[in-house]
Structures are given as C-alpha cells and as structure tokens.
C-alpha cells in the first residue's frame with residue numbers, strides 16, 4: 338500500500354483497549370508530524386466487559402461497539418488481519434475482509450493484538466464447547482440458549498427437556514462468573530414464557546479447578562459472587578474440571594456426568610498467536626517488552642495489552658495481568674512513547690496503581706472493590722455500571738437506554754439464528770470474526786466451510 342506523504346508512518350495492529358488508546362493518544366500528540374494507520378479486522382472497538390450482557394439479551398450487539406472511523410479522527414483505518422511481521426523489512430502483511438492480501442510498511446510499529454480463547458487438551462472440548470472472547474460468540478450464545486429453552490418445551494421426554502435446560506460454564510474467572518450470572522437470569526425470564534415440564538427449570542453449573550470463584554481477584558469479591566450466584570440457584574463446583582465433552586453432555590473429573598447441550602468455555606485466554614511468529618522472546622506466549630513497552634533490540638517496535646509481557650514495576654519480577662485496565666493505560670503510554678520517539682514529548686515507563694475491580698452479577702447486583710473498598714449488592718451493581726459507562730469511549734447513551742428498557746420491559750425471547758455453531762469454533766485465532774460459508778480462510782484459524790453442511794465440526798441437528 339503506497340503513501341504520498343513523507344512523514345514517518347506509524348502502524349498500529351489491533352484496535353482493542355490498547356490499540357484504540359494508542360491511536361487516539363498518538364493522533365493527538367503527533368498530528369501533522371506522523372501518519373497513523375490502524376489495522377484491525379473490524380471497523381469497531383469492542384467493549385468486551387459488557388459482552389455477557391449481549392449474550393443475555395440486555396444489550397443489543399452494536400451497543401458494545403464503537404466506530405473506529407467515527408471516533409479516531411486523523412487515523413487511517415485499514416480493515417484486515419495481520420498474519421506476519423517482517424522486522425527486517427519493517428513490514429506487516431495482512432489479509433483483508435474479502436481475502437485480499439496487503440502489506441503495510443512502517444517506521445514505528447505498535448502491536449496490540451490482544452488474546453484468544455485458551456484451549457486445554459480435554460477430549461471433545463474443541464468440538465463441543467464454545468468460547469466467549471468475541472461478539473460472534475456472544476450472539477451465538479444468546480440464540481443458542483434461547484433455542485435450548487424453546488426446544489426443551491417441545492422435548493419428547495423429561496430427560497431431553499432437562500438436558501436442554503442445563504447449562505455448564507467452565508472457568509469461574511470474571512468472564513465465567515458474569516456469563517453464568519447473566520445467563521441464569523436470562524433463562525429464568527425465557528422459561529416464564531415456555532411451558533416446560535413440571536418440576537424442570539433452567540439449571541446452571543459453574544465449574545473451576547480453583548478452590549473458589551474469581552480465584553485471581555480479592556477474596557471479598559469472591560465471597561460476594563459466590564453468595565449471590567448460589568442464592569439464585571447457580572451450582573458452583575470448585576476444585577472440579579471437565580474430563581470429556583460429547584454432544585450429549587460432559588463428564589466431570591469427580592466422575593459425575595451432566596447431560597447438557599451447552600458448554601461455555603471460559604477457562605481463560607492466551608495471547609494472539611501473531612506475536613509468537615515474530616521470533617522474539619516470549620513470556621507465556623506474550624511478547625516481552627521493557628517498561629517503556631519497547632521490544633528489546635527494536636526501538637521502533639512497541640507492544641502492549643494482553644499480547645505483551647509488560648514488567649510490573651509495582652511487583653518486581655512479575656508481569657502485568659491481562660486486563661482491560663492495563664491494556665487501556667498501556668495503550669496511552671505506547672502512544673506517548675511513539676510520539677517521543679518522533680521528537681514529541683518525553684517517553685515514560687508504564688506504572689500503575691491498582692484501582693480495584695468490578696464484576697457485574699446481573700440484575701442490580703455486583704461485586705466491586707473500587708480503590709480497595711469492598712462493595713456488594715445494588716451499590717456494587719451501580720458502581721459497576723457507572724464504571725463501564727465512564728470507561729466506554731462512545732455509545733454511552735445507547736447503552737444507558739438499553740439498561741433503562743431492560744429495567745422496565747421483559748427480555749425479547751427470540752433467536753435470529755444468524756451465527757451458527759460451526760461459525761464460532763473454540764480453537765481460532767480470530768474470535769472477533771464469525772466464519773461464513775465460502776468466506777476466506779482466516780490466517781492461523783480454521784478455514785471457513787464451503788457450505789454450512791460440510792464443516793469439520795458436525796453441526797448439531799437443530800443448528
């Protein structure tokens with residue numbers, strides 16, 4: 338791709354929390370001094386923390402997206418997915434949305450490609466579980482859950498009805514907890530309008546190998562989440578994992594078998610595989626950078642967010658966690674440091690203060706510890722929603738409007754069926770994109786099936 342300008346060219350790969358903020362900061366600081374190009378597979382920034390609300394029908398999917406070209410003035414958007422970085426030639430190769438190949442050369446590069454679903458070598462999981470890392474998966478889950486309740490109502494026998502009404506979430510980190518919390522409320526509201534067999538109601542199980550839910554967060558958040566979820570009837574099984582998954586259910590490592598058609602895999606994430614192909618040192622798959630977010634030996638290359646192993650200056654010897662808070666603030670530092678490398682301002686190391694964490698437990702409830710103060714109940718719920726509204730870089734009024742509507746109207750119990758099981762495989766390098774029949778193969782991911790009936794994951798009969 339040729340450029341007319343002779344200004345330095347900065348390429349930012351990935352427009353999530355880190356990349357969006359890097360682009361915004363840089364466009365402001367180095368306006369007129371550098372050309373900034375943002376390479377991303379979608380034309381929007383995705384506010385991932387609200388994804389469980391999309392899966393539960395609280396928010397419509399476009400609410401959690403923010404248009405890149407609408408918010409990032411003076412930044413050129415190139416739609417595509419990077420599949421190789423040549424550090425010697427200073428070039429990024431990519432595949433566009435219609436399969437076209439392209440290349441961007443750079444003077445400065447920021448890698449902010451985030452993470453993808455983490456797989457564990459458990460038989461049947463890749464085929465029968467779905468992850469929760471992108472909008473297509475959230476849309477799939479909303480439709481799938483709605484369909485299960487509808488099919489349960491029409492099931493020929495009680496065992497089938499019970500299996501369809503059983504939902505298993507593996508991984509009780511913040512994603513799994515929020516998916517189970519919102520999912521349980523969603524199915525409860527769906528079941529009100531379906532004639533399920535007497536004595537059968539939606540059942541949610543939340544499993545984790547760890548001894549408590551939210552194992553990586555403050556113990557007080559964990560206690561609150563456990564109390565709220567258990568109080569609503571979610572079965573929490575800690576110290577438990579999945580031994581095998583099949584089309585009909587899951588076998589747990591304690592020997593129990595759960596008949597279900599729904600297995601949501603929230604065991605965590607791993608860095609986007611793009612960074613492993615660069616040939617530079619990695620820390621658990623994350624690209625190692627110095628405190629200035631520079632890749633050692635390459636002062637022109639920066640990395641931040643989930644894909645980068647950033648030294649935690651507050652905890653020497655550790656790396657910062659994979660959270661939106663870190664990614665957002667690292668993006669800002671990356672933007673500033675790229676500008677400094679072009680002669681604008683001074684560079685600085687990434688330092689942070691723990692601002693606490695918020696977990697949305699659905700309804701009006703939450704668990705939060707803003708600035709270390711533990712909160713629970715509706716106050717925590719209000720703080721959580723307020724925090725998300727403040728943190729979103731756009732679309733706030735629409736999100737607030739959906740929350741208001743959800744508070745006064747029943748949820749819409751309809752499934753559009755646009756995202757099918759085979760189009761959101763668990764093992765993919767591109768959770769942000771749904772596979773489409775005959776579409777281009779995703780770099781590093783699963784190829785799209787030639788048609789919806791010929792995929793390596795045998796579609797379930799109802800899908």
Ligand SMILES: Cc1cc2nc3c(=O)[nH]c(=O)nc-3n(C[C@H](O)[C@H](O)[C@H](O)COP(=O)(O)OP(=O)(O)OC[C@H]3O[C@@H](n4cnc5c(N)ncnc54)[C@H](O)[C@@H]3O)c2cc1C
Nearest residue numbers: 351353354355385386418419451642643659660661662664
């Ligand atoms: C359901 C869910 C809830 C969460 N809730 C919270 C929360 O409450 N609080 C919190 O702190 N964290 C939360 N997180 C974690 C947080 O979202 C991540 O840590 C954060 O998104 C990381 O930011 P990032 O910029 O590194 O990656 P991302 O935000 O994932 O952005 C990566 C971007 O890179 C793009 N990309 C990927 N590969 C390529 C490629 N090859 N070429 C070009 N572009 C590419 C992607 O499309 C995406 O736009 C949650 C995560 C999930 C999944």
